[in-house]
Amino acid sequence: MVLPSFGVPRNLRERITETLRAAVISGELRPGAVHSAPHLAAQFGVSATPVREAMLDLVKEGLVDTVRNKGFRVTEPSEKDLDDLSELRALIEVPTVRRLAETGVDPQVLARLRPLAAGIERAAVEHDLIAHVATDMQFHLMLLAEAGNPQLVEVVRSLRARSRIYGLRRLAEREELVPSSAEHAQLLDLLEARDADGAQALMDRHIRHVRGIWAG
Known part of the structure; x- marks a missing residue:
């Protein structure tokens, strides 16, 4: 490493x-x-x-x-644990992203998030799963911080840290990780356009990947 x-x-x-x-x-x-x-x-x-x-x-x-x-x-969490973590993440992150789209995100914050989104895609191209996961964590926590609730950010940080996405290696080897990684840049575009419905739908789909195609 x-x-x-x-x-x-x-x-x-x-x-x-x-x-x-x-x-x-x-x-x-x-x-x-x-x-x-x-x-x-x-x-x-x-x-x-x-x-x-x-x-x-x-x-x-x-x-x-x-x-x-x-x-x-x-440690190895149970399948039930992972399902519960994903459900909690969806309950918190999806409506928060929708609210951010409705109220608007500072353009300077969006500009700082763009390189992270690009870094996630680059890590996917290079099959660097550790950089992919770490940069993904930074991206989402920085975005959620714009909701102005530090407690929410810490809860999501804990939920994400306890998640497992063992299917990333297989997706990377099949060259299927890059398309899903591109969702981060797409989310920023939706936030910039203040498309609340689109941002909500994309975030919901993104989290479902954790217990779907990314689960392994």
Whole structure:
């Protein structure tokens, strides 16, 4: 694994945490597998300390468990858990995106989101699933922040972190990930046009992908 910059300033621990979180969500770090901090640190080309700190952050999020004298085991949510997470995301994100389309999003914010949307598509083209998931997370949280409710953003951050989209690798290999990744730029176009119905429909479809074609 490598440490992408994600397009915004991050300290080393934050970059490692984001990368490992995305690796768990995408299935690049498989459920049940045990990973030691020194082994992961060697892949990143860094010392074990920031990796261990990052993994402890993921323990708090429920993404990994500690294994005494061995490292960290990736947790595996049940299918029911994943269905429930997707349902909650839809209940929160879809109406929020509609409201943003109705009230309008600051053009400067839309301009900052465009490079992230492009980065998601680029990661899909390059089959870089970790960068794809991490940049997707940044895109959606930055957009939702425009609703002016920090608690909402933190809830969605937690829901997204606990999701799993193991089908991304298969979609990338079939060259089917790029079309769905293009939905981010399409969403920005709809928001810019203040097309509330279109933005709502696209966001609903986007979340359904998590438990549909992206699920694996």
